[in-house]
Every structure is written in C-alpha cells, then in structure tokens.
Amino acid sequence: MNEASRAAPGRPLRPARNWTLIIAAVGAVSLMTWWSARGIGFSLVELACNLPGGRRLLVESWPPDWSFFPRLLGPLLETLQIAVVGTVIGGILAIPIAVLAARNLTPGFLVWFVDRNFMNILRTLPDLFWAMLFAAAVGFGPIAGALALTVFTIAVISKLWSESLEAIDMAVPEAVRAAGGSWLAMLQFGAIPQALPHYVSYALYAFELNVRASMILGLVGAGGIGMVLETQRSTFEYPRVTLIVLSVLVLVLIIEKISESIRRRLV
Amino acid sequence: MTVRTTLAPAAGMGWATQVTLFIAVLFLVCAWAIDLTPAALANLPRQMATVLSFFYPADLNYGATRVWPALLESIQIAWMGTIIAAMLSLPLALLGARTLFPRIARLVKLISATARAFPEILLAIYFVPIVGLGAFAGALAIGISSVGMLTKLGSEVVESIDMGPVEAVQAAGGSRLLALRYAVVPQVLPEIVAHWLFRFELNIRASAVLGVVGAGGVGGVLLNTLRYRHFEKAAAVLLLTILVVLIIDMVSGAIRRRLLR
Amino acid sequence: MTDKAAIRFQGARVVYPNGAVGLAGVDxxxxxxxxxxxxxSSGAGKSTLLRSVNGLTPLTSGSITVGGQPVPKKEGRELRRLRAGVxxxxxxxxxxxxxSVMTNVLVGRVAHVPGWRAMLNLWPAADREIAxxxxxxxxxxxxxxxxxxxxxGGQQQRxxxxxxxAQEPAIILADEPVASLDPVTTHQIMRDLVRINQELGITTLVNLHFLDLARRYGQRIIGLKAGELVYDGTADxxxxxxxKNIYGRDPDAGDLLDESEAS
Incomplete structure (x- = not known):
C-alpha cells in the first residue's frame, strides 16, 4: 500500500490504523442494527405493502371533524392548568435540589453525592411513566398529571441550573462568607443572583416542555386533552384525532413563540 | 428573594414583584381549577406512602420473564429509530446549512421544524394503524420525529465551522461535493455523531412510553401492571428501566466525551 | 509550461454587491x-487581484486570461480545470x-484524479508520490x-x-501568506516561496503588507491603491x-516587519 514511502528513505511510514477499534465499532453498530431490525420486524417490504392501507387512513383522517372543536376547549384549558401547576411546584422544588447538586455550593460531599444521584434517577424515567404512577397512586385525573409534571420539571431544571450554578464567579459568594455570612446568606446574596436569569430561562423552557407533555398525559388517564384523544383513538375516530392533534400543535406553537420571545428579552 | 426598591420605594412594586405575584395568582387559579386543594395536598404524602408500600417487594421473576424482553424491544425501537434518523438527517443537515446552500436551506429548515413539532407518540398514533400494532410503528415514529431535531442540530454544527478549507478545496479545482468530503464532513462528523448518541439516549425514554398506544416496548407492560394493580410487577418494570437507562446513559455519555475531546 | 504560466489583465474591474470597488480597471x-x-494598504484590492485570477472573485467587467485562456466567470467544469493548474x-x-497532513496535501490532487477515487480517499500511488x-x-x-x-502555525502554512x-501548478497565488506568522517563520516561508519560484519556474504572485519584505524578496513590485495600479517596477x-504614493502617507514602523519586531 505504501510503495511511495518504501521507495524513499527518510519518509515516515503511515502509522497502522487502530484496526481493533475500527472493527469493534463497526461490528458493534452493525450487530446492534441487525439485532434491532430483526427484533422489531423492520421491513421495507411490509412498509410498502401497508402503504395503501395507510393512504386510506390518511384519507379518512381528513378533513378534521370541526364540529367536535367546542368539546375540546375545556380539556385544552385543563391541559394548560396542569402545565402551570406542574411548572410552578416543580420549579420551586428544583431550587434546593440544584443548589445541593452544584459542586461549588453544596455543604458537603455526602449531600452532593446523594442529591446528584437522586437527580439522575429522576431523569431516567420518561414523563408518561410518572403520569402512570401518579394515576395509580392518586387516581385518574389532572392532579396525577400535575404531579407527574412536577417531577419532570424538577428533573429538567435542577440538572440544567446546577450546571449554571457551577459556572458562576465565586468571588462574591466567598466574600460574603469571609464577612461572616451564613451559608444561606452566601446563597442569597452571592450565588443565586448571578444565576437568576438562567433559572428564569430554564423555567420557561420547562414550561414549554410541560405544555407539550401535558397534551399526552391523558393517554394514561392523567387529565387534559390526552384523555379525549385516547377515547377517540381507541374508537378509530380519526377525523377527530386529526382535529385534536392539530389543535395541540397550534397551542404548543403559540406557547413556544411567547416563551421564546420572553427568553430572548431576558438574555 | 428580596426585591430592591431603592429607586422609588414609594412608587410601589418593582416589575419582579409584579411578575411573581402574577405567577402566584395564576398558579392558585389553576390549582383550584384542577381541584388541587390544600386538603388534597396534605393528604398526598399518606396516599403516596400507602401505594409505595405495595411496590415492595419487586416481582423479579416477572421482571425476567416479561419486563426484560419488553425492555430489549424498547432498546431496539430506539436504536432503529436513531439509525433511520441519522441516515436521513446527515444529508439534510448539510443541505440545511445556510453557509453552504443558501437557497435550499430555508426549505430544509421548514421541513425539519415541522417534523420536530410532532411528539413521537402522536406520530405513533398514525403509524400504528398503517403498519400494524407493534415495534415497527414505534421505530418509524421515533425515526421521523428525531430527523427534525437532528437536522436542526446538524445544520447548526455545519454553520459554525471554519469555511476557509471549503474555499481551499474549491481553489484547488475540487467540486462542491469534494469540498464537503474533505473540508466540511471531517470538521463536523464528531459533533454530529455525538448528537446522534445523545438523541439515542432521549429515544430510549421516548420508546419506553410508546407501548401506551400499542407501539411496542416496556410502556405497555407498565400500563397493564398498574391497571390491574399488580404493584410488585410494576416495581420490577421501574427498577429494570432505571437500571438499563442509567447504564446506557453512562456508556453513551462516555463515548460522546471521547468523540468531542 | 511557459505559456500556461502567463497572466494578462485587461480592464479588469470588480465591484462588490455592497458597491465597494475591488478593482477599478486594471491592465x-x-x-x-x-x-x-x-x-x-488594506482595502486597496490586493486580495481581489489574486482571487480574480482563479475565479474565486468573478470580474464585473473586463477580462483575465491565464495561459491565453479566459478565466470563466461562472463556477463549473471549465473553471475547475483552470484552478487545477493554479x-x-x-x-x-x-x-x-x-x-492528516498527507490528506490535506492530497487535496491538491483532487482535480487530477477521477472523482470517485478522490471521493473515496483512494489515491493512485503516483499522486501519493507527488504529495x-x-x-x-x-x-x-x-x-x-x-x-x-x-x-x-509555520508548519501549517507549509x-x-x-x-x-501538489497541484503541480503553473501559477501560485499567495494571499498574505505570512500575515499570521512570527518574524522568524515569516522569513523562512518567504525564502521557501522564492526558492520554489526559482527551482520550478512557477509564476508567483504574493500579497504582502510589509514594505521591507516586498523589497527584499520581490523581483517585480506592483502597487495598488483604491483598486488602481499605481506602481509597477522592479524591487531594486x-x-x-x-x-508614499502607494500608501497615501509616509511609511511608518508598522509597515516594516523588522522594525515592528524591534519596537
């Protein structure tokens, strides 16, 4: 392969590639893909065969059943209420959790270690799992949804904000401590004000995610528009399903635009 | 937090206080609307404790026989969805970069924003009747909704690169395609692959819930165990899911850090 | 070789979309x-002059010929063929x-090998030898x-x-090749360029900011001011x-490499 380099002395030989690593990486990815494709019955043939059926479904789902819209207003409002409640409670609870998980502010290693792992475990479970759990615990309805979003909000804000807290300038907090201030005074006057804009920005971001998530919480009985979606879906009322999906998308986009414009003004 | 009103103490509240008050009122109204009363809130810890006590001990036998296969299926769904999204988004990310294709980029960005707007579970609601109940519908839903995000992130990576080498390849007589090959792709590939991995981590969580609408994976198992109040079995689902997601996050995170070093 | 290496500007004029004049009719x-x-001085059109030779900046009017062939004004196969030799x-x-350094140098061969080979990074032995x-x-x-x-930095410029x-070019265009280098490396790079010009007979156009460098290494010096040719003569x-005429003011220490190094 390297006639050129062998021909003339003094030229460095091309270093051998790390074939073990390359083969291992390519092999692992191919194997995973083969295993996954087989496991889930992935087949383009099946996709092609089913396309006519799919077209029938799409034809049936259009136009949306506009007459159904008045019955959506209540559930849509409830969805937003769930999102507000979840974001506010979760946003408040996230503050201590984020502070204790920030390496530069935490009062002790043990607290940091426990809090950090608690935070990571919260993050492993998807929003709908929390919704199922709370629906089982407190019964079907919007309260279960609000509690699920509370946990989800804590997971989102505490992770992001603890990173912002770790990036603050420690000069002022240390000065407060040096002047005899307590740990709480250090937080209140030295640390938190610096990262406050980040907190507001993350809280708004969490609210956007929550509005999105609150739309589907009802699929497992946790209140909001999702509960209507679930009943219409299971009876294959696709024109109504389409109407619900469209109104959800429009509402989500409106909330995102508002939140985005507030966040832009903050930064 | 104290709000300083040093400038005009008599003039009333600062804007921060006003916003806080507004949020507080909004919260109270919403909480009242969904019946989250102080009494309900006070009752909550006891309720939770009672239910949680049913979760012990976890039914590990059920975990091995029913949960484990479903979890593997969730991983397969997430992986296939990520692969589909990665393959589709790589060319789209290049085409969506303003700096390379100013005219096509706007169209590509519009398409990716639309794909991003749909949560995967809503897509799955449509895919399930099309390709039938099961994991394949889930993989398609995850794939399509990931394409949007990966295209957006990929285009941003491409737009942030040094364009000098691109011009250098063209100055040497290379076509635009060769400029992509030698000046763009080597600069962006590590970041883009890192985004793929991160998306895979998110997709594991997304695929876990798809079972709720019959698109395969562990979500359906959890829904059933809770519906029939088999809390020890639900505990097995939660334990195994947490464990598997933590391990995947760790491995994927380590690979990402190595890529970006 | 000799014919391919001649460049002729005729009424070459470049006006940028924002109205700035790059070249104001250069012969x-x-x-x-x-x-x-x-x-x-900066903004006098030095870069525009060089970049118009290989079509990176297309002319608004007038013409440039390289080896008797006019430089195409649109991207495409014709222009890529011309760039292969510049x-x-x-x-x-x-x-x-x-x-790797090697792959970067092989990029100089992109226009000399079949496209699929370049695409797949499968370079013929002869091209690797050239690199x-x-x-x-x-x-x-x-x-x-x-x-x-x-x-x-100096090694990267090499x-x-x-x-x-690696392009085996008839012409080399060097756009401020030493502006981001330290003085010692600057002299090494300039000597490399002069040596390559002498050994291989490649026509070389170099943009320089420093006057002492221009006088020391140039054979022929061309002065540009506001896109117009205001000086053309030997370095001696x-x-x-x-x-003073080129810069519109007396040259100061900042225009001299070795002076600015001392200060």
Missing amino acids: LDIKPGEFVVVVG GMIFQDFRITRRL FRALERVSIADKAWVRAGDLS VGIARAL SVTQADF
Whole structure:
C-alpha cells in the first residue's frame, strides 16, 4: 500500500490504523442494527405493502371533524392548568435540589453525592411513566398529571441550573462568607443572583416542555386533552384525532413563540 | 428573594414583584381549577406512602420473564429509530446549512421544524394503524420525529465551522461535493455523531412510553401492571428501566466525551 | 509550461454587491516564471487581484486570461480545470485541522484524479508520490501522518504550500501568506516561496503588507491603491516616494516587519 514511502528513505511510514477499534465499532453498530431490525420486524417490504392501507387512513383522517372543536376547549384549558401547576411546584422544588447538586455550593460531599444521584434517577424515567404512577397512586385525573409534571420539571431544571450554578464567579459568594455570612446568606446574596436569569430561562423552557407533555398525559388517564384523544383513538375516530392533534400543535406553537420571545428579552 | 426598591420605594412594586405575584395568582387559579386543594395536598404524602408500600417487594421473576424482553424491544425501537434518523438527517443537515446552500436551506429548515413539532407518540398514533400494532410503528415514529431535531442540530454544527478549507478545496479545482468530503464532513462528523448518541439516549425514554398506544416496548407492560394493580410487577418494570437507562446513559455519555475531546 | 504560466489583465474591474470597488480597471501583464509582490494598504484590492485570477472573485467587467485562456466567470467544469493548474496559499492556511497532513496535501490532487477515487480517499500511488515530494520540498515530510491541527502555525502554512505544490501548478497565488506568522517563520516561508519560484519556474504572485519584505524578496513590485495600479517596477528601483504614493502617507514602523519586531 505504501510503495511511495518504501521507495524513499527518510519518509515516515503511515502509522497502522487502530484496526481493533475500527472493527469493534463497526461490528458493534452493525450487530446492534441487525439485532434491532430483526427484533422489531423492520421491513421495507411490509412498509410498502401497508402503504395503501395507510393512504386510506390518511384519507379518512381528513378533513378534521370541526364540529367536535367546542368539546375540546375545556380539556385544552385543563391541559394548560396542569402545565402551570406542574411548572410552578416543580420549579420551586428544583431550587434546593440544584443548589445541593452544584459542586461549588453544596455543604458537603455526602449531600452532593446523594442529591446528584437522586437527580439522575429522576431523569431516567420518561414523563408518561410518572403520569402512570401518579394515576395509580392518586387516581385518574389532572392532579396525577400535575404531579407527574412536577417531577419532570424538577428533573429538567435542577440538572440544567446546577450546571449554571457551577459556572458562576465565586468571588462574591466567598466574600460574603469571609464577612461572616451564613451559608444561606452566601446563597442569597452571592450565588443565586448571578444565576437568576438562567433559572428564569430554564423555567420557561420547562414550561414549554410541560405544555407539550401535558397534551399526552391523558393517554394514561392523567387529565387534559390526552384523555379525549385516547377515547377517540381507541374508537378509530380519526377525523377527530386529526382535529385534536392539530389543535395541540397550534397551542404548543403559540406557547413556544411567547416563551421564546420572553427568553430572548431576558438574555 | 428580596426585591430592591431603592429607586422609588414609594412608587410601589418593582416589575419582579409584579411578575411573581402574577405567577402566584395564576398558579392558585389553576390549582383550584384542577381541584388541587390544600386538603388534597396534605393528604398526598399518606396516599403516596400507602401505594409505595405495595411496590415492595419487586416481582423479579416477572421482571425476567416479561419486563426484560419488553425492555430489549424498547432498546431496539430506539436504536432503529436513531439509525433511520441519522441516515436521513446527515444529508439534510448539510443541505440545511445556510453557509453552504443558501437557497435550499430555508426549505430544509421548514421541513425539519415541522417534523420536530410532532411528539413521537402522536406520530405513533398514525403509524400504528398503517403498519400494524407493534415495534415497527414505534421505530418509524421515533425515526421521523428525531430527523427534525437532528437536522436542526446538524445544520447548526455545519454553520459554525471554519469555511476557509471549503474555499481551499474549491481553489484547488475540487467540486462542491469534494469540498464537503474533505473540508466540511471531517470538521463536523464528531459533533454530529455525538448528537446522534445523545438523541439515542432521549429515544430510549421516548420508546419506553410508546407501548401506551400499542407501539411496542416496556410502556405497555407498565400500563397493564398498574391497571390491574399488580404493584410488585410494576416495581420490577421501574427498577429494570432505571437500571438499563442509567447504564446506557453512562456508556453513551462516555463515548460522546471521547468523540468531542 | 511557459505559456500556461502567463497572466494578462485587461480592464479588469470588480465591484462588490455592497458597491465597494475591488478593482477599478486594471491592465497588467505577468510573464511566465516571474515573482511578483503586490503591495498596498488594506482595502486597496490586493486580495481581489489574486482571487480574480482563479475565479474565486468573478470580474464585473473586463477580462483575465491565464495561459491565453479566459478565466470563466461562472463556477463549473471549465473553471475547475483552470484552478487545477493554479495553486493558492492563504493567510489563515485553510487546511482541515482534523485530517492528516498527507490528506490535506492530497487535496491538491483532487482535480487530477477521477472523482470517485478522490471521493473515496483512494489515491493512485503516483499522486501519493507527488504529495510526498511536495512535503519534502517544504521539509515537513516527517510530519506526513500527523493531524494537521497539531502543527505550529509555520508548519501549517507549509502544509498549505505543499498542497499548492501538489497541484503541480503553473501559477501560485499567495494571499498574505505570512500575515499570521512570527518574524522568524515569516522569513523562512518567504525564502521557501522564492526558492520554489526559482527551482520550478512557477509564476508567483504574493500579497504582502510589509514594505521591507516586498523589497527584499520581490523581483517585480506592483502597487495598488483604491483598486488602481499605481506602481509597477522592479524591487531594486522602488523608492520611498513610490511607497508614499502607494500608501497615501509616509511609511511608518508598522509597515516594516523588522522594525515592528524591534519596537
């Protein structure tokens, strides 16, 4: 392969590639893909065969059943209420959790270690799992949804904000401590004000995610528009399903635009 | 937090206080609307404790026989969805970069924003009747909704690169395609692959819930165990899911850090 | 070789979309094998002059011929064929830092091998030999397999020169090749360029900011001011008054490399 380099002395030989690593990486990815494709019955043939059926479904789902819209207003409002409640409670609870998980502010290693792992475990479970759990615990309805979003909000804000807290300038907090201030005074006057804009920005971001998530919480009985979606879906009322999906998308986009414009003004 | 009103103490509240008050009122109204009363809130810890006590001990036998296969299926769904999204988004990310294709980029960005707007579970609601109940519908839903995000992130990576080498390849007589090959792709590939991995981590969580609408994976198992109040079995689902997601996050995170070093 | 290396500007004019004038109608003949240094204050059109030769900046009106062939005004096969024979060296090196030095130099061969080979990084042995010789000519063959981004600035510029040499060009355009280098490296790079010009007879156009460098290394000096040709003569005959005319003011220490180094 390297006639050129062998021909003339003094030229460095091309270093051998790390074939073990390359083969291992390519092999692992191919194997995973083969295993996954087989496991889930992935087949383009099946996709092609089913396309006519799919077209029938799409034809049936259009136009949306506009007459159904008045019955959506209540559930849509409830969805937003769930999102507000979840974001506010979760946003408040996230503050201590984020502070204790920030390496530069935490009062002790043990607290940091426990809090950090608690935070990571919260993050492993998807929003709908929390919704199922709370629906089982407190019964079907919007309260279960609000509690699920509370946990989800804590997971989102505490992770992001603890990173912002770790990036603050420690000069002022240390000065407060040096002047005899307590740990709480250090937080209140030295640390938190610096990262406050980040907190507001993350809280708004969490609210956007929550509005999105609150739309589907009802699929497992946790209140909001999702509960209507679930009943219409299971009876294959696709024109109504389409109407619900469209109104959800429009509402989500409106909330995102508002939140985005507030966040832009903050930064 | 104290709000300083040093400038005009008599003039009333600062804007921060006003916003806080507004949020507080909004919260109270919403909480009242969904019946989250102080009494309900006070009752909550006891309720939770009672239910949680049913979760012990976890039914590990059920975990091995029913949960484990479903979890593997969730991983397969997430992986296939990520692969589909990665393959589709790589060319789209290049085409969506303003700096390379100013005219096509706007169209590509519009398409990716639309794909991003749909949560995967809503897509799955449509895919399930099309390709039938099961994991394949889930993989398609995850794939399509990931394409949007990966295209957006990929285009941003491409737009942030040094364009000098691109011009250098063209100055040497290379076509635009060769400029992509030698000046763009080597600069962006590590970041883009890192985004793929991160998306895979998110997709594991997304695929876990798809079972709720019959698109395969562990979500359906959890829904059933809770519906029939088999809390020890639900505990097995939660334990195994947490464990598997933590391990995947760790491995994927380590690979990402190595890529970006 | 000799014919291919001649450049002729006729009424070459470049107006940018924002209305700025890059070149205001330049007539200029460059003979094969010449080593020409272009001087002028920033914004005088030095870069535009060089970039119009390989069509990176298209002319608004007038014409440029390279080896008798007019430079096409649109991107395409014709222009790529012309660029294959014109090497370019940039102020900021413009190498791909994540690729090996060797791959960066092989990029100089893209227009000389079949497209699929270039695409798949499967270079013919003959082209790899050319790339290696180019690296040897700038004395960094020992770094061939190092990641280009791991080299020092001077070494990275040598990779840029080797890439241009790998094209086996008739012409080399060097756009402020030493502006981001320290004084010692600057002299090394300038000596490399002069030596390559003498050994291989490649017509060389170099943009320089520093007057002392221009006088020391140039054969022929061309002065640009507001897009117009205001000086054209040998390096030996250029005077302080000529520089004053080109710059519109007396040259100061900032215009001299070795002075600014001392200060």
